[in-house]
Amino acid sequence: MSDYTDLDKKQDVHILHSMGYAQELERRMSSFSNFAVSFSIICILSGGINSLAQATSGAGGAAIGIGWPVGCFISLVFAIAMAQISSAYPTAGGLYHWGSILGNRFTGWLTAWFNLLGLVTVLGAINVGTYYFFMGSFGTTYFGLTDTTTVRIIFLVIITGAQALVNHMGIGLTAKLTDFSGYLIFASSIALAVVCLAAAPSYEFGRLFTLANYSGEVGGNVWPSTSGAWVFLLGLLLPIYTITGYDASAHTSEETVKAAESVPRGMVASVLWSALFGYIMLCAFVLMLPNMDDAAKQGWNVFFWAMDSQVNPIVKDILYLAILVSQWLCGLATVTSVSRMIFAFSRDGGLPASKALSKVSPQYRTPVAAIWTGSILSVLFVWGSSLVTIGDTPVYTIVVSCTVIFLFFSFAIPITLGLFAWGTSKWDKMGPWNLGEGVFKLFAVLTVIAMILIFILGIQPPNEWALYITVGFLLVTAIVWFGFESRRFKGPPIGADVAKRQAEIAAAEAAVGESGGH
Numbered sequence: 001m002s003d004y005t006d007l008d009k010k011q012d013v014h015i016l017h018s019m020g021y022a023q024e025l026e027r028r029m030s031s032f033s034n035f036a037v038s039f040s041i042i043c044i045l046s047g048g049i050n051s052l053a054q055a056t057s058g059a060g061g062a063a064i065g066i067g068w069p070v071g072c073f074i075s076l077v078f079a080i081a082m083a084q085i086s087s088a089y090p091t092a093g094g095l096y097h098w099g100s101i102l103g104n105r106f107t108g109w110l111t112a113w114f115n116l117l118g119l120v121t122v123l124g125a126i127n128v129g130t131y132y133f134f135m136g137s138f139g140t141t142y143f144g145l146t147d148t149t150t151v152r153i154i155f156l157v158i159i160t161g162a163q164a165l166v167n168h169m170g171i172g173l174t175a176k177l178t179d180f181s182g183y184l185i186f187a188s189s190i191a192l193a194v195v196c197l198a199a200a201p202s203y204e205f206g207r208l209f210t211l212a213n214y215s216g217e218v219g220g221n222v223w224p225s226t227s228g229a230w231v232f233l234l235g236l237l238l239p240i241y242t243i244t245g246y247d248a249s250a251h252t253s254e255e256t257v258k259a260a261e262s263v264p265r266g267m268v269a270s271v272l273w274s275a276l277f278g279y280i281m282l283c284a285f286v287l288m289l290p291n292m293d294d295a296a297k298q299g300w301n302v303f304f305w306a307m308d309s310q311v312n313p314i315v316k317d318i319l320y321l322a323i324l325v326s327q328w329l330c331g332l333a334t335v336t337s338v339s340r341m342i343f344a345f346s347r348d349g350g351l352p353a354s355k356a357l358s359k360v361s362p363q364y365r366t367p368v369a370a371i372w373t374g375s376i377l378s379v380l381f382v383w384g385s386s387l388v389t390i391g392d393t394p395v396y397t398i399v400v401s402c403t404v405i406f407l408f409f410s411f412a413i414p415i416t417l418g419l420f421a422w423g424t425s426k427w428d429k430m431g432p433w434n435l436g437e438g439v440f441k442l443f444a445v446l447t448v449i450a451m452i453l454i455f456i457l458g459i460q461p462p463n464e465w466a467l468y469i470t471v472g473f474l475l476v477t478a479i480v481w482f483g484f485e486s487r488r489f490k491g492p493p494i495g496a497d498v499a500k501r502q503a504e505i506a507a508a509e510a511a512v513g514e515s516g517g518h
Protein backbone atom coordinates (compact mmCIF):
# COMPACT_ATOMS: atom_id res chain seq x y z
CA MET A 1 0.00 0.00 0.00
CA SER A 2 3.11 2.18 -0.15
CA ASP A 3 1.89 3.66 -3.44
CA TYR A 4 -1.18 5.10 -1.66
CA THR A 5 -0.25 8.78 -1.31
CA ASP A 6 -1.84 11.57 0.74
CA LEU A 7 -3.20 12.92 -2.53
CA ASP A 8 -4.91 9.58 -3.27
CA LYS A 9 -6.43 9.59 0.20
CA LYS A 10 -7.65 13.16 -0.22
CA GLN A 11 -9.21 12.16 -3.52
CA ASP A 12 -10.99 9.14 -1.97
CA VAL A 13 -12.30 11.23 0.93
CA HIS A 14 -13.31 14.06 -1.40
CA ILE A 15 -15.46 11.66 -3.47
CA LEU A 16 -17.11 10.43 -0.28
CA HIS A 17 -17.73 13.98 1.00
CA SER A 18 -19.22 14.91 -2.39
CA MET A 19 -21.83 12.18 -1.78
CA GLY A 20 -22.61 13.63 1.66
CA TYR A 21 -20.82 11.08 3.84
CA ALA A 22 -18.05 11.16 6.44
CA GLN A 23 -14.93 8.98 6.32
CA GLU A 24 -15.88 7.08 9.50
CA LEU A 25 -14.66 3.65 8.40
CA GLU A 26 -10.93 3.13 7.98
CA ARG A 27 -9.28 2.87 4.52
CA ARG A 28 -7.07 -0.14 5.10
CA MET A 29 -7.98 -2.37 2.13
CA SER A 30 -5.67 -2.62 -0.87
CA SER A 31 -6.97 -3.39 -4.38
CA PHE A 32 -6.12 -7.06 -3.77
CA SER A 33 -8.06 -7.03 -0.46
CA ASN A 34 -11.08 -5.58 -2.23
CA PHE A 35 -10.86 -8.38 -4.82
CA ALA A 36 -10.25 -10.98 -2.08
CA VAL A 37 -13.36 -10.05 -0.08
CA SER A 38 -15.58 -10.76 -3.12
CA PHE A 39 -13.55 -13.81 -4.16
CA SER A 40 -13.93 -15.16 -0.58
CA ILE A 41 -17.71 -14.71 -0.58
CA ILE A 42 -18.06 -16.33 -3.99
CA CYS A 43 -15.86 -19.15 -2.59
CA ILE A 44 -16.06 -21.91 -5.20
CA LEU A 45 -15.17 -24.31 -2.35
CA SER A 46 -18.46 -23.44 -0.62
CA GLY A 47 -21.29 -23.19 -3.15
CA GLY A 48 -19.37 -25.14 -5.80
CA ILE A 49 -19.15 -28.17 -3.53
CA ASN A 50 -22.24 -27.88 -1.31
CA SER A 51 -24.59 -27.44 -4.29
CA LEU A 52 -22.87 -29.92 -6.63
CA ALA A 53 -25.88 -32.24 -6.76
CA GLN A 54 -27.86 -29.63 -8.67
CA ALA A 55 -25.56 -30.52 -11.58
CA THR A 56 -24.57 -34.19 -11.09
CA SER A 57 -28.18 -35.21 -10.31
CA GLY A 58 -29.51 -32.99 -13.06
CA ALA A 59 -28.01 -32.95 -16.55
CA GLY A 60 -24.94 -34.94 -15.44
CA GLY A 61 -21.47 -34.07 -16.73
CA ALA A 62 -22.74 -31.48 -19.23
CA ALA A 63 -24.21 -29.45 -16.35
CA ILE A 64 -20.56 -28.73 -15.44
CA GLY A 65 -18.83 -28.92 -18.84
CA ILE A 66 -21.37 -26.66 -20.59
CA GLY A 67 -23.59 -25.37 -17.76
CA TRP A 68 -20.85 -23.89 -15.53
CA PRO A 69 -19.47 -21.44 -18.17
CA VAL A 70 -23.04 -20.42 -19.18
CA GLY A 71 -24.09 -19.77 -15.57
CA CYS A 72 -20.84 -17.91 -14.84
CA PHE A 73 -21.43 -15.68 -17.86
CA ILE A 74 -24.87 -14.80 -16.45
CA SER A 75 -23.21 -13.69 -13.19
CA LEU A 76 -20.52 -11.80 -15.11
CA VAL A 77 -23.20 -9.77 -16.93
CA PHE A 78 -24.40 -8.37 -13.58
CA ALA A 79 -20.85 -7.79 -12.32
CA ILE A 80 -19.76 -5.80 -15.40
CA ALA A 81 -22.83 -3.55 -15.33
CA MET A 82 -22.47 -3.00 -11.55
CA ALA A 83 -18.75 -2.24 -11.97
CA GLN A 84 -19.58 0.71 -14.24
CA ILE A 85 -21.89 2.21 -11.59
CA SER A 86 -19.55 1.43 -8.67
CA SER A 87 -16.77 3.43 -10.30
CA ALA A 88 -18.96 6.54 -10.40
CA TYR A 89 -20.37 6.04 -6.86
CA PRO A 90 -17.87 4.18 -4.64
CA THR A 91 -19.78 4.08 -1.34
CA ALA A 92 -20.55 1.49 1.37
CA GLY A 93 -23.87 -0.25 0.78
CA GLY A 94 -23.31 0.76 -2.84
CA LEU A 95 -26.39 -0.83 -4.41
CA TYR A 96 -28.79 1.04 -2.16
CA HIS A 97 -27.06 4.30 -2.95
CA TRP A 98 -27.13 3.66 -6.70
CA GLY A 99 -30.79 2.66 -6.55
CA SER A 100 -31.58 6.03 -4.94
CA ILE A 101 -29.39 8.26 -7.13
CA LEU A 102 -30.30 6.66 -10.47
CA GLY A 103 -33.95 6.29 -9.51
CA ASN A 104 -35.65 7.79 -6.46
CA ARG A 105 -36.11 7.26 -2.71
CA PHE A 106 -38.42 4.29 -3.27
CA THR A 107 -36.16 2.40 -5.71
CA GLY A 108 -33.22 2.95 -3.34
CA TRP A 109 -35.21 1.71 -0.37
CA LEU A 110 -36.46 -1.34 -2.29
CA THR A 111 -32.93 -2.18 -3.47
CA ALA A 112 -31.68 -1.95 0.11
CA TRP A 113 -34.34 -4.32 1.43
CA PHE A 114 -33.78 -6.91 -1.29
CA ASN A 115 -30.02 -6.72 -0.86
CA LEU A 116 -30.24 -6.87 2.93
CA LEU A 117 -32.60 -9.82 2.93
CA GLY A 118 -30.42 -11.55 0.34
CA LEU A 119 -27.25 -10.96 2.36
CA VAL A 120 -28.73 -12.12 5.69
CA THR A 121 -30.13 -15.28 4.06
CA VAL A 122 -26.94 -15.95 2.10
CA LEU A 123 -24.92 -15.68 5.33
CA GLY A 124 -27.28 -18.26 6.83
CA ALA A 125 -27.05 -20.47 3.72
CA ILE A 126 -23.23 -20.29 3.59
CA ASN A 127 -22.89 -21.24 7.25
CA VAL A 128 -25.50 -24.01 6.94
CA GLY A 129 -23.48 -25.29 3.98
CA THR A 130 -20.36 -25.18 6.17
CA TYR A 131 -22.24 -27.13 8.86
CA TYR A 132 -23.27 -29.88 6.43
CA PHE A 133 -19.75 -30.01 5.03
CA PHE A 134 -18.37 -30.32 8.57
CA MET A 135 -20.84 -33.11 9.35
CA GLY A 136 -19.96 -35.00 6.16
CA SER A 137 -16.21 -34.55 6.58
CA PHE A 138 -15.48 -34.72 10.33
CA GLY A 139 -18.65 -34.29 12.43
CA THR A 140 -20.10 -37.77 12.10
CA THR A 141 -16.90 -39.79 11.52
CA TYR A 142 -14.64 -38.22 14.15
CA PHE A 143 -17.01 -36.57 16.63
CA GLY A 144 -19.97 -38.96 16.42
CA LEU A 145 -22.43 -36.08 15.95
CA THR A 146 -25.90 -36.57 14.49
CA ASP A 147 -27.72 -33.89 12.54
CA THR A 148 -30.41 -32.33 14.74
CA THR A 149 -31.75 -28.77 14.85
CA THR A 150 -30.02 -28.22 18.20
CA VAL A 151 -26.60 -29.38 16.91
CA ARG A 152 -27.04 -27.29 13.76
CA ILE A 153 -27.94 -24.10 15.64
CA ILE A 154 -25.16 -24.51 18.24
CA PHE A 155 -22.65 -24.98 15.40
CA LEU A 156 -24.03 -21.89 13.63
CA VAL A 157 -23.89 -19.79 16.80
CA ILE A 158 -20.23 -20.72 17.34
CA ILE A 159 -18.98 -20.12 13.80
CA THR A 160 -21.10 -17.02 13.12
CA GLY A 161 -20.13 -15.57 16.51
CA ALA A 162 -16.44 -16.04 15.67
CA GLN A 163 -16.95 -14.38 12.26
CA ALA A 164 -18.67 -11.42 13.93
CA LEU A 165 -15.93 -11.11 16.55
CA VAL A 166 -13.18 -10.88 13.92
CA ASN A 167 -15.18 -8.25 12.02
CA HIS A 168 -15.76 -6.35 15.27
CA MET A 169 -12.01 -6.08 15.82
CA GLY A 170 -11.30 -3.99 12.73
CA ILE A 171 -11.05 -4.11 8.96
CA GLY A 172 -7.26 -4.62 9.21
CA LEU A 173 -7.63 -8.11 10.71
CA THR A 174 -10.60 -8.97 8.47
CA ALA A 175 -8.67 -7.89 5.34
CA LYS A 176 -5.63 -9.98 6.38
CA LEU A 177 -7.83 -13.04 6.77
CA THR A 178 -9.74 -12.49 3.52
CA ASP A 179 -6.41 -11.96 1.70
CA PHE A 180 -5.28 -15.30 3.12
CA SER A 181 -8.65 -16.76 2.10
CA GLY A 182 -8.04 -15.62 -1.50
CA TYR A 183 -4.76 -17.54 -1.66
CA LEU A 184 -6.24 -20.52 0.19
CA ILE A 185 -9.13 -20.84 -2.29
CA PHE A 186 -6.72 -20.67 -5.27
CA ALA A 187 -4.42 -23.29 -3.72
CA SER A 188 -7.15 -25.63 -2.41
CA SER A 189 -9.16 -25.65 -5.63
CA ILE A 190 -6.04 -26.49 -7.67
CA ALA A 191 -5.01 -29.13 -5.09
CA LEU A 192 -8.50 -30.66 -5.25
CA ALA A 193 -8.35 -30.69 -9.08
CA VAL A 194 -4.91 -32.39 -9.05
CA VAL A 195 -6.08 -35.01 -6.51
CA CYS A 196 -9.26 -35.69 -8.53
CA LEU A 197 -7.29 -36.10 -11.77
CA ALA A 198 -4.75 -38.38 -10.05
CA ALA A 199 -7.56 -40.54 -8.66
CA ALA A 200 -9.58 -40.66 -11.90
CA PRO A 201 -9.95 -44.23 -13.23
CA SER A 202 -9.81 -42.87 -16.81
CA TYR A 203 -10.21 -39.54 -18.60
CA GLU A 204 -13.57 -39.60 -20.34
CA PHE A 205 -13.65 -35.97 -21.48
CA GLY A 206 -16.80 -36.73 -23.46
CA ARG A 207 -18.85 -36.97 -20.25
CA LEU A 208 -18.32 -33.20 -19.69
CA PHE A 209 -20.37 -32.56 -22.81
CA THR A 210 -22.87 -35.43 -22.61
CA LEU A 211 -26.36 -34.30 -21.67
CA ALA A 212 -28.19 -36.72 -19.39
CA ASN A 213 -31.44 -36.52 -17.49
CA TYR A 214 -31.14 -37.63 -13.88
CA SER A 215 -34.29 -35.91 -12.62
CA GLY A 216 -36.51 -37.94 -10.30
CA GLU A 217 -35.52 -41.28 -8.70
CA VAL A 218 -32.36 -41.86 -10.79
CA GLY A 219 -30.86 -38.65 -9.38
CA GLY A 220 -31.77 -39.22 -5.75
CA ASN A 221 -34.81 -36.91 -6.17
CA VAL A 222 -32.69 -33.75 -6.15
CA TRP A 223 -34.97 -32.52 -8.95
CA PRO A 224 -38.53 -33.77 -9.59
CA SER A 225 -38.94 -35.69 -12.89
CA THR A 226 -38.80 -33.25 -15.79
CA SER A 227 -37.47 -32.90 -19.34
CA GLY A 228 -33.76 -33.01 -20.22
CA ALA A 229 -33.66 -29.42 -21.46
CA TRP A 230 -35.37 -28.16 -18.33
CA VAL A 231 -33.10 -30.08 -15.96
CA PHE A 232 -30.08 -28.57 -17.75
CA LEU A 233 -31.49 -25.07 -17.16
CA LEU A 234 -32.14 -25.88 -13.49
CA GLY A 235 -28.50 -26.97 -13.19
CA LEU A 236 -27.48 -23.39 -14.01
CA LEU A 237 -28.48 -22.55 -10.44
CA LEU A 238 -25.20 -24.19 -9.30
CA PRO A 239 -22.89 -21.59 -10.97
CA ILE A 240 -25.37 -18.74 -10.54
CA TYR A 241 -25.73 -19.41 -6.81
CA THR A 242 -22.00 -19.97 -6.36
CA ILE A 243 -20.89 -16.88 -8.30
CA THR A 244 -22.71 -14.27 -6.25
CA GLY A 245 -21.73 -11.92 -3.44
CA TYR A 246 -19.29 -9.89 -5.56
CA ASP A 247 -21.24 -6.82 -4.42
CA ALA A 248 -18.96 -7.08 -1.36
CA SER A 249 -16.37 -5.10 -3.33
CA ALA A 250 -18.88 -2.23 -3.48
CA HIS A 251 -19.93 -2.61 0.17
CA THR A 252 -16.32 -2.15 1.29
CA SER A 253 -15.73 0.90 -0.98
CA GLU A 254 -15.21 3.28 1.94
CA GLU A 255 -12.47 1.04 3.33
CA THR A 256 -10.68 0.53 0.00
CA VAL A 257 -7.86 2.69 -1.35
CA LYS A 258 -8.41 4.30 -4.78
CA ALA A 259 -11.95 2.95 -4.56
CA ALA A 260 -13.20 4.33 -7.89
CA GLU A 261 -10.65 2.12 -9.67
CA SER A 262 -10.17 -0.77 -7.22
CA VAL A 263 -13.85 -1.60 -6.62
CA PRO A 264 -14.96 -2.23 -10.23
CA ARG A 265 -11.76 -4.18 -10.92
CA GLY A 266 -12.23 -6.29 -7.77
CA MET A 267 -15.82 -7.07 -8.68
CA VAL A 268 -15.14 -8.24 -12.25
CA ALA A 269 -11.85 -10.02 -11.43
CA SER A 270 -13.46 -12.00 -8.58
CA VAL A 271 -16.08 -13.37 -10.99
CA LEU A 272 -13.58 -14.21 -13.76
CA TRP A 273 -11.07 -15.97 -11.48
CA SER A 274 -13.82 -17.87 -9.63
CA ALA A 275 -15.31 -18.97 -12.96
CA LEU A 276 -11.95 -20.22 -14.23
CA PHE A 277 -10.74 -22.01 -11.08
CA GLY A 278 -14.22 -23.38 -10.39
CA TYR A 279 -14.35 -24.83 -13.89
CA ILE A 280 -10.97 -26.55 -13.58
CA MET A 281 -11.89 -27.96 -10.15
CA LEU A 282 -15.39 -29.19 -11.06
CA CYS A 283 -14.36 -30.67 -14.43
CA ALA A 284 -11.62 -32.62 -12.63
CA PHE A 285 -14.23 -33.84 -10.11
CA VAL A 286 -16.57 -35.05 -12.90
CA LEU A 287 -13.67 -36.88 -14.58
CA MET A 288 -12.85 -38.63 -11.27
CA LEU A 289 -16.35 -40.09 -10.86
CA PRO A 290 -16.27 -43.86 -11.41
CA ASN A 291 -19.63 -43.75 -13.16
CA MET A 292 -22.08 -40.91 -13.86
CA ASP A 293 -25.18 -43.02 -13.17
CA ASP A 294 -23.92 -44.12 -9.74
CA ALA A 295 -22.86 -40.52 -8.94
CA ALA A 296 -26.31 -39.15 -9.82
CA LYS A 297 -27.99 -41.69 -7.49
CA GLN A 298 -26.03 -40.27 -4.53
CA GLY A 299 -28.01 -37.01 -4.69
CA TRP A 300 -26.72 -34.44 -2.20
CA ASN A 301 -24.04 -36.81 -0.91
CA VAL A 302 -22.19 -37.03 -4.23
CA PHE A 303 -19.06 -35.14 -3.15
CA PHE A 304 -18.36 -37.23 -0.04
CA TRP A 305 -19.29 -40.48 -1.84
CA ALA A 306 -16.79 -39.78 -4.64
CA MET A 307 -14.02 -38.65 -2.28
CA ASP A 308 -14.55 -41.69 -0.01
CA SER A 309 -14.45 -44.17 -2.87
CA GLN A 310 -11.58 -42.64 -4.89
CA VAL A 311 -9.19 -40.65 -2.67
CA ASN A 312 -6.56 -41.67 -0.10
CA PRO A 313 -8.04 -41.03 3.42
CA ILE A 314 -5.16 -38.83 4.67
CA VAL A 315 -5.07 -36.69 1.51
CA LYS A 316 -8.85 -36.47 1.68
CA ASP A 317 -8.84 -35.19 5.28
CA ILE A 318 -6.17 -32.56 4.51
CA LEU A 319 -8.29 -31.30 1.60
CA TYR A 320 -11.43 -31.35 3.78
CA LEU A 321 -9.70 -29.20 6.38
CA ALA A 322 -8.59 -26.62 3.77
CA ILE A 323 -12.13 -26.54 2.32
CA LEU A 324 -13.67 -26.15 5.79
CA VAL A 325 -11.38 -23.20 6.64
CA SER A 326 -12.19 -21.61 3.25
CA GLN A 327 -15.91 -21.98 3.93
CA TRP A 328 -15.57 -20.35 7.35
CA LEU A 329 -13.64 -17.44 5.76
CA CYS A 330 -16.39 -17.18 3.14
CA GLY A 331 -18.86 -16.58 5.99
CA LEU A 332 -16.43 -14.10 7.57
CA ALA A 333 -16.37 -11.98 4.38
CA THR A 334 -20.16 -12.22 4.15
CA VAL A 335 -20.51 -10.75 7.67
CA THR A 336 -18.38 -7.81 6.42
CA SER A 337 -20.72 -7.34 3.47
CA VAL A 338 -23.95 -7.61 5.51
CA SER A 339 -22.73 -5.22 8.18
CA ARG A 340 -21.63 -2.53 5.70
CA MET A 341 -25.03 -2.71 4.04
CA ILE A 342 -26.82 -2.36 7.40
CA PHE A 343 -24.47 0.51 8.34
CA ALA A 344 -24.98 2.40 5.06
CA PHE A 345 -28.77 2.00 5.04
CA SER A 346 -29.17 3.05 8.67
CA ARG A 347 -26.79 5.99 8.17
CA ASP A 348 -29.65 7.44 6.10
CA GLY A 349 -32.32 6.34 8.60
CA GLY A 350 -33.52 3.34 6.59
CA LEU A 351 -33.82 0.83 9.44
CA PRO A 352 -35.39 0.66 12.90
CA ALA A 353 -32.82 1.74 15.53
CA SER A 354 -30.82 3.42 12.75
CA LYS A 355 -28.91 5.64 15.15
CA ALA A 356 -27.40 2.67 16.96
CA LEU A 357 -26.87 0.58 13.80
CA SER A 358 -24.96 3.35 12.01
CA LYS A 359 -22.61 3.99 14.93
CA VAL A 360 -18.92 3.37 14.24
CA SER A 361 -16.64 2.29 17.09
CA PRO A 362 -13.88 4.92 17.57
CA GLN A 363 -11.55 2.18 18.80
CA TYR A 364 -12.01 -0.38 16.01
CA ARG A 365 -13.44 1.89 13.28
CA THR A 366 -16.10 -0.74 12.51
CA PRO A 367 -19.94 -0.60 12.65
CA VAL A 368 -20.12 -2.88 15.69
CA ALA A 369 -23.92 -2.92 16.18
CA ALA A 370 -24.44 -3.62 12.46
CA ILE A 371 -21.97 -6.53 12.57
CA TRP A 372 -23.67 -8.29 15.48
CA THR A 373 -27.20 -7.53 14.27
CA GLY A 374 -26.58 -9.04 10.81
CA SER A 375 -24.93 -12.11 12.36
CA ILE A 376 -27.70 -12.71 14.91
CA LEU A 377 -30.41 -12.26 12.27
CA SER A 378 -28.79 -14.87 10.01
CA VAL A 379 -28.76 -17.46 12.83
CA LEU A 380 -32.36 -16.64 13.81
CA PHE A 381 -33.35 -16.97 10.17
CA VAL A 382 -31.85 -20.47 9.91
CA TRP A 383 -33.33 -21.49 13.26
CA GLY A 384 -36.80 -20.25 12.27
CA SER A 385 -36.66 -21.93 8.89
CA SER A 386 -35.35 -25.18 10.44
CA LEU A 387 -38.47 -25.46 12.58
CA VAL A 388 -40.67 -25.36 9.50
CA THR A 389 -40.44 -28.16 6.95
CA ILE A 390 -42.31 -27.30 3.80
CA GLY A 391 -43.48 -30.57 2.25
CA ASP A 392 -40.42 -32.78 1.74
CA THR A 393 -38.19 -29.96 0.59
CA PRO A 394 -35.00 -29.34 2.55
CA VAL A 395 -34.96 -25.83 3.99
CA TYR A 396 -31.50 -25.28 2.51
CA THR A 397 -32.77 -25.41 -1.09
CA ILE A 398 -35.61 -22.95 -0.42
CA VAL A 399 -33.15 -20.65 1.34
CA VAL A 400 -30.80 -20.84 -1.64
CA SER A 401 -33.55 -20.05 -4.15
CA CYS A 402 -34.83 -17.04 -2.21
CA THR A 403 -31.29 -15.81 -1.64
CA VAL A 404 -30.49 -15.90 -5.32
CA ILE A 405 -33.73 -14.15 -6.25
CA PHE A 406 -33.39 -11.41 -3.60
CA LEU A 407 -29.72 -10.72 -4.31
CA PHE A 408 -30.05 -10.60 -8.08
CA PHE A 409 -33.14 -8.38 -7.79
CA SER A 410 -31.07 -5.94 -5.75
CA PHE A 411 -28.38 -6.04 -8.48
CA ALA A 412 -30.90 -5.64 -11.31
CA ILE A 413 -32.77 -2.59 -9.94
CA PRO A 414 -29.88 -0.06 -10.07
CA ILE A 415 -28.58 -1.54 -13.34
CA THR A 416 -31.98 -1.16 -15.01
CA LEU A 417 -32.29 2.39 -13.65
CA GLY A 418 -28.79 3.12 -15.00
CA LEU A 419 -29.98 2.08 -18.45
CA PHE A 420 -32.37 5.02 -18.46
CA ALA A 421 -30.34 7.44 -16.31
CA TRP A 422 -27.15 7.36 -18.42
CA GLY A 423 -26.28 10.85 -19.63
CA THR A 424 -29.18 12.53 -17.78
CA SER A 425 -28.71 14.87 -14.81
CA LYS A 426 -28.99 11.81 -12.52
CA TRP A 427 -25.87 10.22 -13.99
CA ASP A 428 -23.85 12.65 -16.04
CA LYS A 429 -20.41 11.89 -14.61
CA MET A 430 -18.69 8.52 -15.09
CA GLY A 431 -15.94 7.08 -12.91
CA PRO A 432 -12.45 6.16 -14.15
CA TRP A 433 -13.64 2.60 -15.00
CA ASN A 434 -15.80 3.38 -18.02
CA LEU A 435 -17.15 0.92 -20.59
CA GLY A 436 -18.84 3.55 -22.71
CA GLU A 437 -22.57 3.97 -23.25
CA GLY A 438 -23.07 1.24 -25.87
CA VAL A 439 -21.36 -1.54 -23.90
CA PHE A 440 -22.99 -0.59 -20.59
CA LYS A 441 -26.47 -0.49 -22.14
CA LEU A 442 -25.91 -3.87 -23.81
CA PHE A 443 -24.97 -5.40 -20.45
CA ALA A 444 -27.89 -3.65 -18.75
CA VAL A 445 -30.33 -5.22 -21.24
CA LEU A 446 -28.66 -8.62 -20.79
CA THR A 447 -29.10 -8.14 -17.02
CA VAL A 448 -32.88 -7.76 -17.40
CA ILE A 449 -33.07 -10.94 -19.53
CA ALA A 450 -30.82 -12.81 -17.04
CA MET A 451 -32.97 -11.64 -14.10
CA ILE A 452 -36.13 -13.03 -15.72
CA LEU A 453 -34.36 -16.38 -16.30
CA ILE A 454 -33.06 -16.52 -12.71
CA PHE A 455 -36.51 -15.76 -11.30
CA ILE A 456 -38.18 -18.46 -13.42
CA LEU A 457 -35.52 -21.06 -12.50
CA GLY A 458 -35.53 -20.10 -8.82
CA ILE A 459 -39.25 -20.85 -8.33
CA GLN A 460 -39.40 -24.29 -9.99
CA PRO A 461 -40.16 -27.44 -7.98
CA PRO A 462 -38.83 -28.41 -5.48
CA ASN A 463 -38.41 -24.69 -4.74
CA GLU A 464 -41.92 -23.51 -5.66
CA TRP A 465 -42.22 -22.02 -2.17
CA ALA A 466 -39.64 -19.43 -3.20
CA LEU A 467 -42.36 -17.86 -5.37
CA TYR A 468 -44.74 -17.42 -2.43
CA ILE A 469 -41.97 -16.12 -0.20
CA THR A 470 -40.86 -13.59 -2.84
CA VAL A 471 -44.42 -12.41 -3.59
CA GLY A 472 -45.15 -12.26 0.15
CA PHE A 473 -42.04 -10.19 0.70
CA LEU A 474 -43.06 -7.80 -2.10
CA LEU A 475 -46.51 -7.35 -0.53
CA VAL A 476 -45.04 -6.68 2.92
CA THR A 477 -42.59 -4.16 1.38
CA ALA A 478 -45.43 -2.35 -0.42
CA ILE A 479 -47.44 -2.11 2.83
CA VAL A 480 -44.43 -0.86 4.81
CA TRP A 481 -43.45 1.69 2.14
CA PHE A 482 -46.90 3.17 1.54
CA GLY A 483 -47.97 2.80 5.18
CA PHE A 484 -44.92 4.32 6.87
CA GLU A 485 -41.67 4.82 5.01
CA SER A 486 -42.78 6.97 2.05
CA ARG A 487 -43.43 9.87 4.44
CA ARG A 488 -40.48 9.26 6.76
CA PHE A 489 -37.54 7.98 4.71
CA LYS A 490 -35.54 10.71 2.98
CA GLY A 491 -32.92 8.57 1.21
CA PRO A 492 -29.26 9.46 0.74
CA PRO A 493 -28.26 13.12 0.56
CA ILE A 494 -28.59 14.49 -2.98
CA GLY A 495 -28.00 17.99 -4.37
CA ALA A 496 -28.30 20.78 -1.79
CA ASP A 497 -28.52 18.27 1.10
CA VAL A 498 -24.87 17.34 0.54
CA ALA A 499 -23.67 20.89 1.20
CA LYS A 500 -25.82 21.11 4.35
CA ARG A 501 -24.15 18.00 5.74
CA GLN A 502 -20.56 19.31 5.77
CA ALA A 503 -20.63 20.31 9.46
CA GLU A 504 -22.08 16.91 10.44
CA ILE A 505 -19.39 15.20 8.35
CA ALA A 506 -16.59 17.06 10.16
CA ALA A 507 -18.13 16.16 13.56
CA ALA A 508 -18.55 12.48 12.64
CA GLU A 509 -14.92 12.25 11.46
CA ALA A 510 -13.63 13.99 14.59
CA ALA A 511 -15.59 11.49 16.74
CA VAL A 512 -13.66 8.53 15.28
CA GLY A 513 -10.32 10.35 15.01
CA GLU A 514 -10.23 10.60 11.20
CA SER A 515 -8.05 13.36 9.79
CA GLY A 516 -7.18 12.13 6.30
CA GLY A 517 -9.49 14.32 4.27
CA HIS A 518 -8.70 17.68 5.83
